[in-house]
Amino acid sequence: MNPSLLLSQFDYHLPPELIAQSPPAQRGASRLLHLDGQGEPHDKMFAELPSLLNPGDLLVFNDTRVIKARLHGQKDSGGKVEILIERITQPHTALAHVRASKSPKAGSRIRVADAFEATVLGREGELFELEFPGRVLDLLDEHGSTPLPPYITHEAGQEDDERYQTIYAHQPGAVAAPTAGLHFDQAMLDTLSARGIRQTFVTLHVGAGTFQPVRVENLDEHHMHSERYSVSAETLDLIRATRAAGRRVVAVGTTSVRALEAAAQQPDQTGPLEGDTRLFITPGYKFAYVDALITNFHLPKSTLLMLVSALAGMEPIRRAYAHAIQSRYRFFSYGDAMFIEPSRP
Known part of the structure; x- marks a missing residue:
């Protein structure tokens, strides 16, 4: 990690009215900010995602299920x-x-x-x-009740029980949703499959620590919370085959990134790979498995904002977030999405 990284470098002002308090009427009826490989933002709708992916690309979803925690x-x-x-x-x-x-x-x-x-x-x-x-x-x-994030002000109701859960949630254990996946409905998954875009799953049980603020200015001093993950041998084989064919591994959500990159650090890559991870991804990190990312917008000074800054670059993320605020995108768990293509050397 670069010791010069400071918490204040990951701050921005968000008008409170841009924090989405409820999901869109339909899954997938969100906007999509495409951050291209030159660091330029483009306004799109989430329904246009298939046109941004190529046949042979591999989408990696987190199949954790939110418990009524x-x-x-x-x-x-x-x-x-x-x-x-x-x-x-x-x-x-x-x-x-x-x-x-x-x-x-x-x-x-x-x-x-x-x-x-x-x-x-x-x-x-x-x-x-x-x-x-x-x-x-x-x-x-x-x-129990569905554990909505602290920035959502209403008590969890029946709509939240359904919509704060991905349609492919399978492995119970998360106390926060892998929110990038909330945009996908079955029609979108079918469209992607028909275009030759492959899909696989990892599991990372998202903890409440994902909402904990970073309390130190020098990021070297931050102690990352621990989360349980699992990556199957089949998924590892698909990743290797995808990259060998010159296609991209596209993580759906920062939790999928953490699972994949934690697995990549294990010496034995035969799989299945599982354990607890405290991986803290900040700018300067070299990604081993992840080539692109679908994600939501993240809180100021959060470890997730640091992760996307590591993938896309700090300045492109600053510009993209400023554009999103000016363009009145909806932020956080029930908000709009981003598709991040990191710049190529």
């Missing part, structure tokens, strides 16, 4: 508690963020949704280890 309860003392599951560790245990007026102690119990009790086993840093009286996933499905 937000729970409400109260301590023995009667104090209100909000629980946000970060990771399910065993069928009956999970690590969670717990918000309460006073942190619960090991051995204490939390009455959840007036339906069951969770036991606090201990702490791991900022997270609490909780034990549930049944399968965590089952209890979340019955009593």
Whole structure:
């Protein structure tokens, strides 16, 4: 990492009214800002994406499924508690963020949704280890709510349960959606297939840490949150074949980028490759597997803004974001999309 990189280099002013509070009426009815290989932005619609891809290109999607990770309860003392599951560790245990007026102690119990009790086993840093009286996933499905990002101001409803989930979500475990994938409907996937654009999947369970602000000015001092990923041997074979044929590996979302680049760093490339990754991608990073990216617009001073700046260049991203703000694009999870083609040497 370049030690001269500073948090303030990744700041920008976003008018609050540009933060999308709800999805478009139809999946895929979003705008698409195409950042070409010369760093120039072009205004398009997401429906035009197939024309920007070539036969033989490989789209890599993240098939994680968002769990109903937000729970409400109260301590023995009667104090209100909000629980946000970060990771399910065993069928009956999970690590969670717990918000309460006073942190619960090991051995204490939390009455959840007036339906069951969770036991606090201990702490791991900022997270609490909780034990549930049944399968965590089952209890979340019955009593939890969809964990919308902090910048979305309404409580999650039935529409969010459907639309804050990709149509190909398969592996439960994420507490935030891989939002670039929210734009794809089945008709778009079929159109891409008919054009000879191949598709494959990785899994990265997005954690709540994706919304945590970077708190240090010198990025060398930032400690990246950990997320679980898996890349199959079949996907690795497809990546090698795609690149050998001179075609592009196009990641759908920054989470797919993190999964692919984490896998690329493992010494044994036979696959399947899986584990926890704390990979922090900043400008200067050399991408091993990813040639282009479909993504949404990211928060100021976020690690995701740093990642797209690493792929496209800091100045092209600055110009593209300034253009998007001037052109009134919709930002963040329910917002519009970008297709980033990095400049070629």
